[in-house]
Amino acid sequence: MPKRPLHHRAGMSALSALSTLPATPAAPPSPDVATPLLGGLTPSQFMRRYWQKKPLLIRGAIPDAAAPLSRDALFELAASEDAESRLVSQIRGRWRLEHGPFDTDALPSVKRREWTLLVQGVDLHDDHARALLDRFRFVPDARLDDLMISYATDGGGVGPHFDSYDVFLLQVHGKRRWRISAQRDLTLKPGLPLKVLQHFEPEQEWLLEPGDMLYLPPHIAHDGVAEGECMTCSIGFRAPSANELIGQFLYYLAERGDTARTQAGERLYRDPHQSAVAHPAALPAALIDELGSILARVSWTERDLASFLGSYLSEPKSHVVFDAPDRPLGEAAFIRRAQTSGVRLDNKTALLYGTRSYFINGEESAFPRGRKWLFELADARRIEGKRFVTLSADRAMTALLYEWYCAGWVRVGASS
Numbered sequence: 001m002p003k004r005p006l007h008h009r010a011g012m013s014a015l016s017a018l019s020t021l022p023a024t025p026a027a028p029p030s031p032d033v034a035t036p037l038l039g040g041l042t043p044s045q046f047m048r049r050y051w052q053k054k055p056l057l058i059r060g061a062i063p064d065a066a067a068p069l070s071r072d073a074l075f076e077l078a079a080s081e082d083a084e085s086r087l088v089s090q091i092r093g094r095w096r097l098e099h100g101p102f103d104t105d106a107l108p109s110v111k112r113r114e115w116t117l118l119v120q121g122v123d124l125h126d127d128h129a130r131a132l133l134d135r136f137r138f139v140p141d142a143r144l145d146d147l148m149i150s151y152a153t154d155g156g157g158v159g160p161h162f163d164s165y166d167v168f169l170l171q172v173h174g175k176r177r178w179r180i181s182a183q184r185d186l187t188l189k190p191g192l193p194l195k196v197l198q199h200f201e202p203e204q205e206w207l208l209e210p211g212d213m214l215y216l217p218p219h220i221a222h223d224g225v226a227e228g229e230c231m232t233c234s235i236g237f238r239a240p241s242a243n244e245l246i247g248q249f250l251y252y253l254a255e256r257g258d259t260a261r262t263q264a265g266e267r268l269y270r271d272p273h274q275s276a277v278a279h280p281a282a283l284p285a286a287l288i289d290e291l292g293s294i295l296a297r298v299s300w301t302e303r304d305l306a307s308f309l310g311s312y313l314s315e316p317k318s319h320v321v322f323d324a325p326d327r328p329l330g331e332a333a334f335i336r337r338a339q340t341s342g343v344r345l346d347n348k349t350a351l352l353y354g355t356r357s358y359f360i361n362g363e364e365s366a367f368p369r370g371r372k373w374l375f376e377l378a379d380a381r382r383i384e385g386k387r388f389v390t391l392s393a394d395r396a397m398t399a400l401l402y403e404w405y406c407a408g409w410v411r412v413g414a415s416s
């Protein structure tokens with residue numbers, strides 16, 4: 001497929017990065033400072049009035065916005081095993097869904113209408129995308145999921161649907177017409193490879209241009225159709241279901257092995273009073289009772305809940321692979337470099353903390369003695385060089401950060 005640049009807009013190409021965004025981790029937004037990102041509201045006001053409650057259209061949320069990465073770079077990412085990508089197209093009015101990776105040559109021609117490529121987790125691979133996601137860290141990291149980028153040709157979209165998650169839809173190139181509805185009827189068309197609403201009754205409609213953004217709470221029906229070639233960033237959130245939490249928490253307790261143990265080891269079912277049966281296929285009532293009494297004895301503390309949540313929510317997604325440095329610096333050289341250029345969390349690293357421990361990439365650890373630097377690193381996702389100089393008297397800190405650097409969890413310097 002021939003590669004050609006996207007349209008040029010007022011001298012700015014979509015090949016450029018978001019001009020207003022540095023490729024370094026941005027400081028977390030301040031909850032009480034009004035921001036154009038939220039239409040002049042403070043994050044606190046936004047959370048009170050709109051979050052999980054009602055949609056909000058924000059014109060010029062990011063003035064001069066451009067795509068965090070070019071169309072070609074997005075196609076390249078979609079060709080890699082490391083990214084989750086999907087291709088949605090309409091062929092003679094029929095929806096078709098394919099899962100990546102896609103060789104660039106396997107994608108439809110950009111001259112063909114009505115197709116869209118969606119690439120999930122772009123923030124894991126691109127510093128500009130990560131910096132864009134950082135602007136939304138007025139919502140806890142535990143809720144922030146990822147940044148997805150969709151590329152569509154004219155008429156492209158994924159059809160009218162609803163999501164179970166909150167989403168900010170930021171237009172970064174070209175135009176997309178969004179129609180939304182708070183309709184109750186969320187019945188889906190049967191037999192399709194993707195979720196498309198049976199009846200869509202749009203109540204509001206807007207044409208979004210680069211820099212405009214639409215916030216949607218869960219279950220608002222929406223349909224975004226590209227008008228010409230366009231790119232949209234979706235900043236998505238996660239909200240585990242009660243079933244998922246119950247299942248994962250019980251699994252976590254069972255893995256730890258302290259729910260049903262005796263001193264002699266794991267507790268096994270015993271049935272010394274079992275009589276001989278004439279119907280061997282029938283489930284023994286005593287076994288059912290036993291399961292009830294095992295479950296009734298499962299108990300946990302608030303500490304178990306926090307340990308589970310921190311570990312579970314900081315767990316990397318299954319396809320995530322950390323890139324350890326090929327030729328790592330020695331510890332002394334690492335410290336010298338960090339004192340000049342600082343350190344930052346790798347884009348794939350999740351670092352959360354509770355009141356008793358911290359969690360990095362799914363592993364829980366007790367706080368180190370001087371724990372303040374850890375909170376700073378987790379909240380800002382970086383430690384500046386100057387600050388590192390002050391902190392580096394703490395040998396336990398430098399040793400731990402060096403370990404994380406060797407594992408590819410931490411990078412030295414402002415950007416890769």
Ligand code: SIN
Nearest residue numbers: 150157158224232234
């Ligand atoms: C898209 O970007 O095309 C779809 C995003 C969405 O509707 O959630």
Ligand code: CO
Nearest residue numbers: 161162163222
């Ligand atoms: Co959606």
